Amino acid sequence: MLRMVIDNKMWDKLRLLLPKPKGRHGNNERLFLEVVCWIIRTGAPWRDLPRDYGNWKSIYNRYSRWVKKTFSGYF
Numbered sequence: 001m002l003r004m005v006i007d008n009k010m011w012d013k014l015r016l017l018l019p020k021p022k023g024r025h026g027n028n029e030r031l032f033l034e035v036v037c038w039i040i041r042t043g044a045p046w047r048d049l050p051r052d053y054g055n056w057k058s059i060y061n062r063y064s065r066w067v068k069k070t071f072s073g074y075f
Contacts, residue, residue: 002034002050002052002053004034005034005037005041006030006033006034006037011030014033015029015030031053031054032059032062032063034053035049035053035054035059035063036063038050038053046059046060
């Protein structure tokens with residue numbers, strides 16, 4: 001069983017800040033943010049991501065693209 005940290009009230013506010021999902025990777029933005037929260041909260045390596053969240057490598061690749069696109073002007 002997964003522990004979710006983004007409740008409905010928080011999600012209603014966050015979804016307005018996110019870009020509209022494109023393609024097959026945008027199906028579940030809330031779950032994607034839950035994964036990012038889990039990684040930050042636990043400090044675990046991506047390979048230790050619980051299977052309930054999905055394939056760690058696919059999610060890591062999505063996260064990597066998201067960071068590069070979102071924060072490319074900051075570094």
